[in-house]
Amino acid sequence: MRKLTFRGGVHPLHDIHEGKEKTRAGAIRPFVAQVVSIPMDMHIGAPSKPIVKAGDRVLMGQLIAEPVGGIGIPVHASVSGTVKAVAEKPMMKRAASMCVDIENDGLDEWTQLAPLGDVEKADPAQIIPAIKAAGICGMGGACFPTHVKLSPPSDKKVDTIILNGAECETFLTADYRLMLEQPERIVNGLRAAMRAMGVSRGLIGIEDNKMEAVEAVKKAAAGREGVEVLVLKTKYPQGGEKQLIQVLTGREVPSGGLPADAGVVVLNVGTAAAIADAVTEGKPLISRVTTVTGCVKEPANLLLRIGTSVQDAVEACGGYTEEAGKIFFGGSMTGSCVPNDTVSVTKANNGIVVFGVKDAVVADETPCIRCGRCVDACPISLNPMAMKQAWKLNKLDDMESKQHVMDCIVCGACSYICPAHQQLTPVFKTAKDIITARRAKK
Amino acid sequence: MSLRISTGPHVLTRESTQTLMLDVLIALAPATVAGVYLFGLKAAWVLCASVLSAVLSEFVWQKLMKKKSTLNDLSAVVTGLILGLNLPSGAPLWLPVIGSAVAVVLVKQLFGGLGHNFMNPAMFGRAFLLASWPARMTKFLLPERLLGASQAAFGADMASGATPLVPQKLGLTPDVALSDLFLGNIPGTIGEVCKIAILIGFVYLVAVKVITWHIPVFFVGTVALFSWVLGKDPLVAILSGGVLFGAVFMATDYVTNPMQKLGQCIFGVGCGAMVVIIRSFGGYPEGVTYAILFMNCLVPLIDRFTNRRVYGTVKSHG
Numbered sequence: 001m002r003k004l005t006f007r008g009g010v011h012p013l014h015d016i017h018e019g020k021e022k023t024r025a026g027a028i029r030p031f032v033a034q035v036v037s038i039p040m041d042m043h044i045g046a047p048s049k050p051i052v053k054a055g056d057r058v059l060m061g062q063l064i065a066e067p068v069g070g071i072g073i074p075v076h077a078s079v080s081g082t083v084k085a086v087a088e089k090p091m092m093k094r095a096a097s098m099c100v101d102i103e104n105d106g107l108d109e110w111t112q113l114a115p116l117g118d119v120e121k122a123d124p125a126q127i128i129p130a131i132k133a134a135g136i137c138g139m140g141g142a143c144f145p146t147h148v149k150l151s152p153p154s155d156k157k158v159d160t161i162i163l164n165g166a167e168c169e170t171f172l173t174a175d176y177r178l179m180l181e182q183p184e185r186i187v188n189g190l191r192a193a194m195r196a197m198g199v200s201r202g203l204i205g206i207e208d209n210k211m212e213a214v215e216a217v218k219k220a221a222a223g224r225e226g227v228e229v230l231v232l233k234t235k236y237p238q239g240g241e242k243q244l245i246q247v248l249t250g251r252e253v254p255s256g257g258l259p260a261d262a263g264v265v266v267l268n269v270g271t272a273a274a275i276a277d278a279v280t281e282g283k284p285l286i287s288r289v290t291t292v293t294g295c296v297k298e299p300a301n302l303l304l305r306i307g308t309s310v311q312d313a314v315e316a317c318g319g320y321t322e323e324a325g326k327i328f329f330g331g332s333m334t335g336s337c338v339p340n341d342t343v344s345v346t347k348a349n350n351g352i353v354v355f356g357v358k359d360a361v362v363a364d365e366t367p368c369i370r371c372g373r374c375v376d377a378c379p380i381s382l383n384p385m386a387m388k389q390a391w392k393l394n395k396l397d398d399m400e401s402k403q404h405v406m407d408c409i410v411c412g413a414c415s416y417i418c419p420a421h422q423q424l425t426p427v428f429k430t431a432k433d434i435i436t437a438r439r440a441k442k
Numbered sequence: 443m444s445l446r447i448s449t450g451p452h453v454l455t456r457e458s459t460q461t462l463m464l465d466v467l468i469a470l471a472p473a474t475v476a477g478v479y480l481f482g483l484k485a486a487w488v489l490c491a492s493v494l495s496a497v498l499s500e501f502v503w504q505k506l507m508k509k510k511s512t513l514n515d516l517s518a519v520v521t522g523l524i525l526g527l528n529l530p531s532g533a534p535l536w537l538p539v540i541g542s543a544v545a546v547v548l549v550k551q552l553f554g555g556l557g558h559n560f561m562n563p564a565m566f567g568r569a570f571l572l573a574s575w576p577a578r579m580t581k582f583l584l585p586e587r588l589l590g591a592s593q594a595a596f597g598a599d600m601a602s603g604a605t606p607l608v609p610q611k612l613g614l615t616p617d618v619a620l621s622d623l624f625l626g627n628i629p630g631t632i633g634e635v636c637k638i639a640i641l642i643g644f645v646y647l648v649a650v651k652v653i654t655w656h657i658p659v660f661f662v663g664t665v666a667l668f669s670w671v672l673g674k675d676p677l678v679a680i681l682s683g684g685v686l687f688g689a690v691f692m693a694t695d696y697v698t699n700p701m702q703k704l705g706q707c708i709f710g711v712g713c714g715a716m717v718v719i720i721r722s723f724g725g726y727p728e729g730v731t732y733a734i735l736f737m738n739c740l741v742p743l744i745d746r747f748t749n750r751r752v753y754g755t756v757k758s759h760g
Contacts, residue, residue, distance in 0.1 A: 242753060252753055324445060328452060367459075367512075369462075426448070
């Protein structure tokens with residue numbers, strides 16, 4: 001069979017199996033922290049508004065914060081216990097985040113749930129409200145509210161939903177274990193989303209370094225209406241939204257547009273599993289699978305309650321093996337660095353990777369030798385070398401209008417492959433932020 | 443706990459400019475060894491002088507200009523060695539010394555150092571020497587030793603050491619066996635004569651992914667095709683002179699060739715066409731150096747028209 005892939009891309013950590021070996025065989029293991037600190041601003045959109053106060057007893061799955069604004073989502077208690085504090089704390093964002101701290105009573109007592117039932121029988125009109133009520137957002141890293149994604153403007157005709165099971169990022173095996181161990185949840189979630197949107201085609205794309213997962217999901221998808229599992233070549237960033245759409249449907253997302261402009265909605269497999277839970281059991285999103293790996297004693301795929309601190313998650317894996325020099329949420333290509341290990345795991349954190357001090361060192365830039373590797377690697381066909389040159393010359397307008405920097409997906413492929421170790425992706429990210437801010441001002 | 447914060451990626455390729463240059467040096471080793479074997483110890487002296495001059499020039503220039511030394515990246519060593527391999531074995535030692543100094547200082551450093559030169563430094567160094575001391579640069583000696591069993595590769599009339607390109611230029615078929623052309627039992631520059639050694643270097647560079655096949659294959663293929671069209675033996679055309687060495691080691695210089703694969707193919711075809719045009723209609727029997735330098739100058743133009751369409755946009759030029 002011809003394996004599907006896109007032009008460009010890189011093979012980071014290919015010689016050590018993308019860094020996934022340590023946790024590949026580790027079955028998902030639940031871990032429950034004594035205290036959780038749940039940020040109100042996990043998702044993209046206005047932070048949710050807490051409706052509990054210190055001293056309140058809350059049950060698992062109980063609403064603790066209401067959505068604010070058009071794309072807000074609610075937040076739920078991830079453990080049963082007593083609210084210790086509702087206060088601002090430093091988290092991942094520059095400004096402090098409002099957090100609800102809950103001390104776990106260890107009872108795991110669920111609040112009253114209102115399931116819709118079987119995904120094939122539930123009223124389609126009820127599904128998206130149920131997804132919103134469950135506080136679901138993109139669990140692949142972006143954390144964009146899912147109910148918004150599933151409700152595109154009426155002029156955009158979506159005919160395909162793609163589930164992203166590529167997990168092309170290094171080190172991560174959370175999606176792999178989920179697909180292997182609970183493929184039914186994933187397929188159910190996809191079917192629920194398809195029925196909610198009235199879409200007849202659902203594609204699940206999985207990289208060929210996860211053939212066991214392909215088999216498991218294929219088995220679960222057998223006989224399900226409109227669902228197809230497709231094998232992708234292992235290459236980074238195969239799981240990028242634009243790449244998946246291009247590879248699986250032959251369409252391109254127009255520059256500056258959304259996947260819906262190409263008639264597609266892309267969801268992470270973890271998000272699909274959360275949708276299934278929301279529909280069939282009425283359970284809100286209060287836990288997720290996170291790969292904890294790197295310099296930890298027993299790397300593992302943990303089922304963590306939202307709000308668990310990095311420190312607790314690392315302790316659950318036996319602690320650090322050496323002094324940590326860098327810790328990031330996500331894989332090593334696009335992961336975001338945490339300022340310290342007291343920050344909380346959010347709905348979007350698919351991985352916690354710990355690097356020792358030695359691996360945290362940033363390489364010195366040497367002069368560009370025009371080798372063209374960045375040009376070959378760019379999955380969007382940009383010219384990173386020329387963009388960096390424009391940046392150095394302060395030509396932000398050229399970057400925007402001539403070099404299409406706003407189409408950069410910040411995947412890190414160019415920076416990774418550069419033998420001169422030039423800072424490329426970080427510069428483009430900064431440029432995009434500046435241009436976005438400038439556009440907002442106008 | 444003090445954690446470093448940075449934007450991804452958090453892992454980088456193990457390649458560096460230094461490892462790439464080291465790979466080029468490794469790929470040049472077979473041609474270097476073959477050259478010294480064929481032409482004897484005097485060839486080794488030429489190479490040493492060339493490399494030392496390149497390294498010293500860079501060192502002194504960067505000291506004078508109070509710039510950070512970049513000797514570690516090995517690019518000066520590569521420039522020196524490539525220039526040396528492009529010289530006749532009997533060259534007086536001041537020739538490589540001047541050539542390397544010109545290549546490193548005039549072409550590379552004056553334009554801002556590695557990555558900023560628009561022409562290949564070694565190529566320019568050779569062109570400079572060729573223009574300044576044409577007689578010394580084209581006085582090729584016969585190999586002192588032969589590789590493989592040879593059936594008297596060159597007659598007494600060739601003792602002055604004209605390369606097989608001279609008779610070809612005059613419209614004659616050179617009286618040389620193909621095997622001798624291939625093994626290097628012919629007069630020529632130190633590095634260009636032994637084709638098998640160059641091919642080993644080519645295979646190595648492609649295997650370790652330092653270069654892709656595009657430029658060398660299009661370059662050599664075009665020379666063969668054009669020569670054949672003009673009624674010359676295509677095999678003799680590509681196995682004579684510096685075509686193979688130039689296509690593998692000089693046209694593939696990252697700094698001075700196009701960024702995109704399509705552009706590289708055009709660049710290769712252009713180099714090949716220029717070689718045949720100079721050989722057939724120009725004043726010189728050989729034209730690899732000038733062909734590559736000419737195409738180097740066209741790179742910005744080629745780059746400009748070979749940009750790929752950006753994902754999600756409509757194709758536009760310029």
